[in-house]
Amino acid sequence: MKIILVNRYLYPDQSATSRMTTSLASGLKERGFPVTGLASRDIHNDRSQRLPPEGDLDGIRIHRLWTSAFGRASLYGRALDYLTFHLSAAWWVLRHARRGDICVVCTDPPLLSVTLALPLRLKGARMVNWLHDLFPEVALRLGMSGSARLGKAALRLRDWSLAQAAINVPPTGTMGRFLAARGIPPDKLHVLHHWADAGGIRPVPPEANALRRQWGLEGKFVVGYSGNFGRVHEFETILEAADRLKSRDDIRFLFIGDGHRRAAVETWVRQKQLGNVQFHPLQPSSHLSESLCAADMHLVSLLPPLEPCIIPSKFYGILAAGRPTLFVGDPAGEVASALASGHCGRSVAIGDGAGLADHIQDLAASPEICARMGANARDLFEREYTHMRGCDEWARLMDGLVRTPDSVESEATSPKLAKKRSS
Structure with missing residues (x-):
């Protein structure tokens, strides 16, 4: 056998x-x-x-x-x-x-x-x-x-x-x-x-993260999106939030990955002349901890009709990295429910770019809350995933x-x- x-x-x-x-x-x-x-x-x-x-x-x-x-x-x-x-x-x-x-x-x-x-x-x-x-x-x-x-x-x-x-x-x-x-x-x-791999993905503090230094992110509150830019993900709400926060020099949006919709996202950013957004390719698996921990918090999105059909696998790596998640999708869905029960993130409905921007600003202004959510994320990961x-x-x-x-x-x-x- x-x-x-x-x-x-x-x-x-x-x-x-x-x-x-x-x-x-x-x-x-x-x-x-x-x-x-x-x-x-x-x-x-x-x-x-x-x-x-x-x-x-x-x-x-x-x-x-x-x-x-x-x-x-x-x-x-x-x-x-x-x-x-x-x-x-x-x-x-x-x-x-x-x-x-x-x-x-x-x-x-x-x-x-x-x-x-x-x-x-x-x-x-x-x-x-x-x-x-x-x-x-x-x-x-x-x-x-x-x-x-x-x-x-x-x-x-x-x-x-x-x-x-x-x-x-x-x-x-x-x-x-x-x-x-x-x-x-x-x-x-x-x-x-x-x-996700508990040993392969570990929380890395900002001051020890070489990628944050390499990418010029020191002293910034970094909002990350890492993984596939697929058809099942929603980016308009995220981009609206980035547009609303473009005057905040202390907040950066970091997009890491590739996929069907990346070119459209890059085009939108260029057209809006958003200087608060930067793009990088997927990093080698040996640098996954540094890549995920380059962000202070992460974005996950999923179109609500696809809740029964697909799961954003990036969610597990974010938990392992000990980072909070802001979920854009069904506020009653699987990811949103886990964030609420694990006290490790927040959720907004698709189209609520203003609400997403408000959550980002709240976490940027409250490093102790962000750190507590990150610790809760790692705890949830070690219990369940x-x-x-x-x-x-x-x-x-x-x-x-x-x-x-x-x-x-x-x-x-x-x-x-x-x-x-x-x-």
């Missing part, structure tokens, strides 16, 4: 789903499980690199499948990259999976569980769906599906594939309840929250499947799931 983790990106790629899946692979191996990785040969957002067909991570064999490599510049090229990964993954499973294997199928590329359900059944292996995102709901709610009929067909196929799995693992209670309402059997839903805790829970889940496939207790209607918790 082996555990096969399938995601389009794995180590050495540093995208969010790659880091999570690679982290789980390492954690399960440390706990005595035989682990194999299955990925593409690509690096996220970097078409100049193609990885070799085989790789190794501390004894974990990573098989890198051939796919097309059009990249993310066009939807058609991306769709072909997705399709070729689907076909290559199905072929690999038919050739290499064995009876009793457990295949953890992630959601990049979308609908991979649909493609792998029958090959895994034919080989006598069991499928565990790790639902980082929900597709096609994300595409449908962003108006990217192209056809309502096609979207409904994709929903039916996706729901069918979830019903075929031994277990489905959503990262939030909101997503779990949403799937249960769609008719996914409760005994096939088990919520396990995402995490560490790599050790997450991998321990996954190991118990895998052990239950190995011992007796029907023994995994559902959490779809349990108090733990019903209670709103952030991820």
Whole structure:
């Protein structure tokens, strides 16, 4: 028996789903499980690199499948990259999976569980769906599906594939309840929250942070946004707040990362001639603590219709870095509820740029409150969202499947799931 983790990106790629899946692979191996990785040969957002067909991570064999490599510049090229990964993954499973294997199928590329359900059944292996995102709901709610009929067909196929799995693992209670309402059997839903690396991300005081000095941020109150500039995130409220605060020489907005909407955000900043905003690329993982701690507080945003479908993974790193969060989105959503219960941040509705600017000014004027919120953030992280805790829970889940496939207790209607918790 082996555990096969399938995601389009794995180590050495540093995208969010790659880091999570690679982290789980390492954690399960440390706990005595035989682990194999299955990925593409690509690096996220970097078409100049193609990885070799085989790789190794501390004894974990990573098989890198051939796919097309059009990249993310066009939807058609991306769709072909997705399709070729689907076909290559199905072929690999038919050739290499064995009876009793457990295949953890992630959601990049979308609908991979649909493609792998029958090959895994034919080989006598069991499928565990790790639902980082929900597709096609994300595409449908962003108006990217192209056809309502096609979207409904994709929903039916996706729901069918979830019903075929031994277990489905959503990262939030909101997503779990949403799937249960769609008719996914409760005994096939088990919520396990995402995490960050407690050792790899540590609070770094401003005076010890080389990046703050390098980027000219000493003596400033820094408002950070770090990670993907994706379609699911909302930036207009953030940019309105930056515009309202442009006369405050002591406040800086720091944008770190890349993605679909970064160019539009940069264009808006140039047009408004905002001297209080600066941009930097994603930093190497070895500098993640300094990168996250370059900000005194962080911004997280999510479009409210996508609350059941996706989770801003940057939230865990912010907690680990011991920084407060200002959330822009549904004030009753998962992240907002976690901030309120953990006393480690505040939330505003989308469109409330004035309210966001007021919160920023309040925290800039109250360093003791900001520091207390940051300490609370790290405390919440250590209680709920560490790599050790997450991998321990996954190991118990895998052990239950190995011992007796029907023994995994559902959490779809349990108090733990019903209670709103952030991820």
